[in-house]
Amino acid sequence: MKTHIEFTRAPIVPPPPQSGSREIGAVLEFSGVVRELEDGRKIPGLQYEAYEPMARAQLDKIFAELAAKHPCEEIYFIHRLGFVPVGEASLFIRISAGHRQPALALMAELIDRLKTDVPVWKLSNVLH
Amino acid sequence: MKIKILTFAQTRAQLGFSEMEFECSSDETPREIFRRLAPQFDPGKTIRVAVNQEYADWDRPVGNAFELALIPPVSGG
Numbered sequence: 001m002k003t004h005i006e007f008t009r010a011p012i013v014p015p016p017p018q019s020g021s022r023e024i025g026a027v028l029e030f031s032g033v034v035r036e037l038e039d040g041r042k043i044p045g046l047q048y049e050a051y052e053p054m055a056r057a058q059l060d061k062i063f064a065e066l067a068a069k070h071p072c073e074e075i076y077f078i079h080r081l082g083f084v085p086v087g088e089a090s091l092f093i094r095i096s097a098g099h100r101q102p103a104l105a106l107m108a109e110l111i112d113r114l115k116t117d118v119p120v121w122k123l124s125n126v127l128h
Numbered sequence: 129m130k131i132k133i134l135t136f137a138q139t140r141a142q143l144g145f146s147e148m149e150f151e152c153s154s155d156e157t158p159r160e161i162f163r164r165l166a167p168q169f170d171p172g173k174t175i176r177v178a179v180n181q182e183y184a185d186w187d188r189p190v191g192n193a194f195e196l197a198l199i200p201p202v203s204g205g
Binding site for chain 2: 114
């Protein structure tokens with residue numbers, strides 16, 4: 001499985017669709033977007049930080065674990081860091097697979113694992 | 129030996145630094161190191177510790193580790 005992990009302080013630009021295998025039947029994209037209301041109050045955006053080397057190592061491990069259960073061809077992962085204004089994406093994931101079932105299952109589990117095990121934090125109380 | 133200590137998110141506010149070098153011995157555990165470094169700091173049940181960028185046990189000696197990090201509950205995405 002091909003993987004790409006990127007942490008960026010610039011707005012996320014979804015990568016162009018990759019060419020290559022003609023056996024890919026499902027391409028699934030997910031964007032996590034910053035909402036205006038955080039705990040009921042309006043915010044200008046969220047500040048994100050990561051323990052980047054460990055986050056990469058955790059993601060590699062989680063990708064391998066999940067791909068063993070849900071075989072996919074590629075995971076393309078981008079997480080934005082620093083200040084992310086309301087309405088912009090903090091997260092982009094694209095999963096390419098032969099069939100939709102493993103792509104959907106891997107996506108759901110990957111986002112769950114991101115939110116429990118990958119050292120990335122959002123700090124809503126930090127003003128821009 | 130010297131170990132690099134990193135803090136993130138609320139643990140940085142609690143301890144008042146983001147990165148420092150600290151003198152410790154290889155048979156000390158993360159819990160013992162933080163007890164010496166910041167006696168008022170209590171990781172409770174929610175703050176995890178990472179040794180050399182891997183989740184680790186608060187009560188296992190750090191050995192020849194080069195880096196120790198406090199990992200408060202994560203919230204990426």
